[in-house]
Amino acid sequence: MAPHVMLSYQWDNQALVKRVYDRLKDDGLPVWMDIEGGVSGNINDAMAAGVEEAAVVCLFMTPAYQASRSGKKELNYADSRGVPVVPVMVAKNWEASEWLGLITAGLLWIDFRNSEKSDDHFEKCIKSLVDEIMFSGGDLLSVEAPPPDVNDGAMERPSRRKQPGRGFRHALTGLYLWESGEQKFHPASDTRNSVELHNSPGDHGYWEEIRGDNCKHYRSFITNGYLGYDPNGNYTYTKASPHGAEEWQLLVDETDNSAERAVVVKNKHSELFLAVFNGQLTGQKFYNESCKWFLE
Incomplete structure (x- = not known):
């Protein structure tokens, strides 16, 4: 079989x-x-x-x-x-x-x-x-x-294939969570890479999902950096190894009725939702539509 x-x-x-x-x-x-x-x-x-x-x-x-x-x-x-x-x-x-x-x-x-x-x-x-x-x-x-x-007629359905990771498209803006590859130094953890929003996913928009202890880690398909969120500077980044600030919870958004794969992404360490406000990634304490993402 x-x-x-x-x-x-x-x-x-x-x-x-x-x-x-x-x-x-x-x-x-x-x-x-x-x-x-x-x-x-x-x-x-x-x-x-x-x-x-x-x-x-x-x-x-x-x-x-x-x-x-x-x-x-x-x-x-x-x-x-x-x-x-x-x-x-x-x-x-x-x-x-x-x-x-x-x-x-x-x-x-x-x-x-x-x-x-x-x-x-x-x-x-x-x-x-x-x-x-x-x-x-x-x-x-x-x-x-x-x-x-x-x-x-002659239309064919697309062939199904395994993607290199999850893609996150913001529900309101249509922009993708994207690892830019741009490096910046951080005194507590050496080099961090910038994470931003982009109008198309590409390979930089794929995130490998790795199960942790009652959480998930998301690793960039391109750089192998782990997605994290710094509540002090209110910015999203990747770094070489995961710790508390790189732990996430991925949950179904039960308020959505669109039949797309609506989810919310919550940082376990800060307990803030990953959201988009004024075109920028941010952490948000309470859920609203700016916290909604579609999986692709």
Whole structure:
């Protein structure tokens, strides 16, 4: 069995998951689903094989999934094997707790709560899901070039490939978080590089995500410098090694209804949100729209 994307869900959401399965297949991704040939023979053996060969497990989170014994077995097994997990939030006004909350703590979930609002909304949700799948396990997946879309004549969907990191586009200004490479000396930590805003991402706008202790570090794809924020000088920078001021929390922006991947980025050390004000990066104590970013 080749590496694949495993869809883990509770049967109440089978129609939605089947629709997601079909769209991921259309995009050329290898996908495993129980009702699409994933289960034959002993169900426990089949589920174990599905997890063991998974590059990524996508779980569709609902209270019923949390109460499901089979869902718990699947996800615990995936967690024990270190398989990347991509949570998909389906239930409204609910958050995971107990064993499911423990496994998904700190993970960035994909918002499918209004995915069936319209075809356009669903397609944006699918794009977000594919982006996160490729970010989490794209180097293990053999992705086929998607065929031409019969509904769009000769138009072809873009081939999916793993990006070198996350891109952060500011929601209000459309500008990207960008490592300029310009060096400036700092007496406490020697050289720091400037971080600014730019109108296009390029390689300087990609940030590798590295998990820390209840936080994330973001390292520039170009310079290997770690993103940090200095509240005393109110400026953003990169430096060669991460410490407290280079620890971040990345959270879903639950106030957003655009179906894009809206997030907030919070500096763990200063407890300030990374925001843009008057065209400049700044730290902000309280959330507002200037703190919103879209992942790309």
